[in-house]
Amino acid sequence: MAVDYSLLERQLVALAAADSDPLALSANFVALLYAELPAINWLGIYVTRGSDLVLGPFQGMPACVRIPFGQGVCGTAAEDAVTMRVADVHAFDGHIACDPASNSELVVPLMTDSNVIGVLDIDSPQQNRFTEKDQMGVERLCQVFVGQLQFGQETIRGFI
Ligand code: SME
Numbered sequence: 608m609a610v611d612y613s614l615l616e617r618q619l620v621a622l623a624a625a626d627s628d629p630l631a632l633s634a635n636f637v638a639l640l641y642a643e644l645p646a647i648n649w650l651g652i653y654v655t656r657g658s659d660l661v662l663g664p665f666q667g668m669p670a671c672v673r674i675p676f677g678q679g680v681c682g683t684a685a686e687d688a689v690t691m692r693v694a695d696v697h698a699f700d701g702h703i704a705c706d707p708a709s710n711s712e713l714v715v716p717l718m719t720d721s722n723v724i725g726v727l728d729i730d731s732p733q734q735n736r737f738t739e740k741d742q743m744g745v746e747r748l749c750q751v752f753v754g755q756l757q758f759g760q761e762t763i764r765g766f767i
Pocket of ligand 1: 709
């Protein structure tokens with residue numbers, strides 16, 4: 608089933624129309640994607656706290672709370688400020704296994720200018736679940752989401 612990323616973008620924009628509270632926006636962003644992306648078992652945000660990532664709004668099983676920059680798939684995406692699309696997490700040296708059901712993973716850094724304010728992490732029980740099209744679609748949604756957080760500068764400093 609192909610995902611209609613432009614429809615998801617319009618839904619994301621509509622969800623932010625009523626209120627720009629960052630916690631509410633984050634929770635709805637995560638819930639929208641978890642509901643609409645097929646074959647995933649975990650989706651959530653880790654927020655930058657100093658040189659760590661700390662668990663934020665998510666859907667799925669309870670997960671590790673704190674991930675230092677540079678560790679695991681999430682910490683690598685945050686440290687290098689690049690998207691990590693991992694076809695087989697078991698072949699990724701340093702992968703942090705929160706849910707043993709996860710086999711592939713897509714992690715997109717949430718960027719304001721050059722700052723990584725967090726990451727969006729998506730896990731799938733399928734190997735090689737995420738295509739380049741998924742990567743580009745989710746990266747675009749993350750850009751829109753971060754733009755929503757920047758309705759006010761104070762919002763971005765107090766992200767979640
Ligand atoms: N697998 C991630 C950890 C987060 S969980 O998947 C929710 C990682 O290696 O960074």
